[in-house]
Amino acid sequence: MAEQTKDQRKQEPRQSVATKAAATGFAGGLLWSALGAGAYYFHFSEVSAASFIFRSFWQTDWTGTWLAEVLSVLIVALLSIGTAFVYYFTLRSRKGIWPGAVFGLLLWGVVYFVLTPVFPAIPGFMELSSDTWVTTACLFILYGVFVGYSISYEYHEFNQTADSYSNKEGV
Template identity: 65%
Template sequence: MADEVKDQSKKEPPQSVLAKSLTVGFVAGILWSALGAISYYFHFSEVSAASFIFRSFWQTSWTGSFLGEALAVLIVGLLSIFVSLVYYILLKQWNGIWPGFGLGVALFGVLFFLLNPIFGAVPHWNELSSNSLVTNFCLFILYGVFIGYSISFESHEYNQRAK
């Protein structure tokens, strides 16, 4: 019994800000792409993560299934680790929601305007319904704010403890 109390009183070593940032990126990718898949399922949006990742390159039946969506959500989570790493390197010292807001807008612009010709299953932005554009724009903004604010907060807290 005394050993259990000793084990419970031990604190886990704190994670570094970088490790927390990478975790935040993965969680953000899973969370917001899953919400995007749900919005696709309920016809709020004409595109989902699977549209970008699978349907643009393979025209098979499994890409439209639950398995295709789940794998696409997982891949977005993994790709989001890279996005959070870039944010950590370039923007972690900025506080507030605005840098994350800018990240979300920039990612939306890159995927829907700049890289759109690569993704054959994603209609051109002027062919998408207004519901689809607004839904995806809001999801990207929430994704960016989630990553940006979480990383900036952790960085700020770490710097406060160091002082």
């Protein structure tokens, strides 16, 4: 019976918070950029990930296809890992959804105000419709809440669990 209890305590190796942050960033980038592609398809937004990634640099027919959208969603998901690490290194100890919402809004501002000159296929901010402003801002805020809340939750869970393990072992 004592062996069974010992085996129950031996669970799968715990992943680090940084590893979970990378997975969260990838999942968040995949989910929210796919929703952004859907918003573009249904004309809620004038821009999509493919507008940024492919249409800004190549003026070919294939950049307007579904393949370009799928590839750009995957690229955004990979880039989102880096964004998740920015959140991890700066705001992981903050609790609640507000740090993530602010992070998403700041990220939206960086993309649409700072990085727009790098992407010639994207019209200037004032040339975009208010539907695009609202839709993309909401997507970025939701992305920030998803990534931020997930990372901070894992961080606090990991530290709380680590503290309880050290207290049980008498360390």
